[in-house]
Amino acid sequence: MVTSTKINAADAPQLANALAEKAMVGEAVSEYEAPLPPNPSVILPGGYFDPVEGQITTAEVRELTGADEEAVSKLNDIGKSLLLILDRATLKLGSITPEEGMLDALLSGDREMILLKIRMMTFGSDVSFTSKCPSCGESQSWEIDLVDDVPIRKLKGSAQFTLQCKAGTVEVSLPTGATQKEIIYSTNKTSAEIDTIILRSCVKSINGMPVLGLETVRALGLKDRRIILQEISNRNPGPQLGDIKKACNACGTEVPLPLTLAELF
Numbered sequence: 001m002v003t004s005t006k007i008n009a010a011d012a013p014q015l016a017n018a019l020a021e022k023a024m025v026g027e028a029v030s031e032y033e034a035p036l037p038p039n040p041s042v043i044l045p046g047g048y049f050d051p052v053e054g055q056i057t058t059a060e061v062r063e064l065t066g067a068d069e070e071a072v073s074k075l076n077d078i079g080k081s082l083l084l085i086l087d088r089a090t091l092k093l094g095s096i097t098p099e100e101g102m103l104d105a106l107l108s109g110d111r112e113m114i115l116l117k118i119r120m121m122t123f124g125s126d127v128s129f130t131s132k133c134p135s136c137g138e139s140q141s142w143e144i145d146l147v148d149d150v151p152i153r154k155l156k157g158s159a160q161f162t163l164q165c166k167a168g169t170v171e172v173s174l175p176t177g178a179t180q181k182e183i184i185y186s187t188n189k190t191s192a193e194i195d196t197i198i199l200r201s202c203v204k205s206i207n208g209m210p211v212l213g214l215e216t217v218r219a220l221g222l223k224d225r226r227i228i229l230q231e232i233s234n235r236n237p238g239p240q241l242g243d244i245k246k247a248c249n250a251c252g253t254e255v256p257l258p259l260t261l262a263e264l265f
Contacts, residue, residue: 038063040091042117045237046107046155046174048093056094059114063121064089078262079184085265086111089118104177107159109238111177112261113152116239119264120146127264131257138250142257146264149244155237160204163231165224168207172228174236175202195229202232 040060048056068088072081090098093106103111125146132139144150159174179201183194199217204210211217217225242258 038121040117040121042114044106044110045113045152046110046159048102048106048110050094050096053094053096056096058094059090059110059117060092061089061114061118061121062091064118077184078265079180082115082261082265083181083184085118086115089121090114104181106177107155107237108175108177108180109153109155109236111180112238112241115261116146116150116241116264119261123264127259133248133250133253133255135253135255136248136251138248140249142246142255144244144246144257144259149246151240151243153237153240156235161231161235163228165227166221167224170203170224170228171205172202172232173204174232195225198232199225199228203228 040062042059042061044057044059050056064085068085071088072084075081075084086103090103092098093102096102106114127144127146128141130139130141155174161172163170163172175198179198182201183189183197186194186197189197196214196217199220200211200214203217206216206220220228241260244257244259245254246257247253248255
């Protein structure tokens with residue numbers, strides 16, 4: 001009778017000769033079960049509309065290699081590094097090989113979901129670090145599973161929406177890769193200036209008048225600006241890395257454990 005047991009793939013080269021010898025003399029050989037490779041497919045929480053393929057809801061990625069590491073090591077900016085990783089390791093959008101501009105058209109949340117999958121394909125889904133519980137002060141090791149512990153927000157409704165503000169009716173679109181790239185390449189910007197870039201990219205019209213430049217969103221009242229930015233944040237799909245929480249092993253208090261894509265790579 002042939003028994004079935006799992007064998008670690010790492011041991012396969014060392015076991016090859018022994019297995020062959022057993023087979024030659026007719027001994028029962030354990031059935032070799034190679035581990036399944038990681039699934040390279042990722043579900044996009046927002047989705048991308050292609051005029052030919054229609055609505056695309058998946059992407060395919062690969063793990064990073066030494067060639068990728070060399071390319072990224074030449075950059076000294078983490079934002080630009082993430083852009084390069086995304087460009088190099090995204091193989092497909094649906095069944096389409098991404099052409100120039102396609103990744104820029106993705107919602108920022110979809111791009112972050114793809115980057116998270118690239119990280120898991122390359123380094124695995126486990127993240128470990130040590131910190132103190134803010135409630136009881138107990139130092140402990142935290143284990144985070146990027147598959148199970150990261151909340152994923154799906155797009156509800158459309159990526160375009162309307163708000164009623166003091167300035168009137170404001171038509172807004174969620175940020176895309178083009179928005180992210182503009183922010184990354186805008187060096188030495190204050191947080192208020194970055195907000196203006198986001199608003200200029202996302203606010204499409206005010207009272208039916210198209211927004212064509214920075215001055216229009218600079219002229220918005222501070223309250224309106226904050227309302228629009230908050231609504232964008234509330235609606236933006238993708239992995240909510242800032243919302244990870246775990247119970248403290250000592251006192252049981254739920255502890256916020258926010259992560260960033262920069263930290264994961």
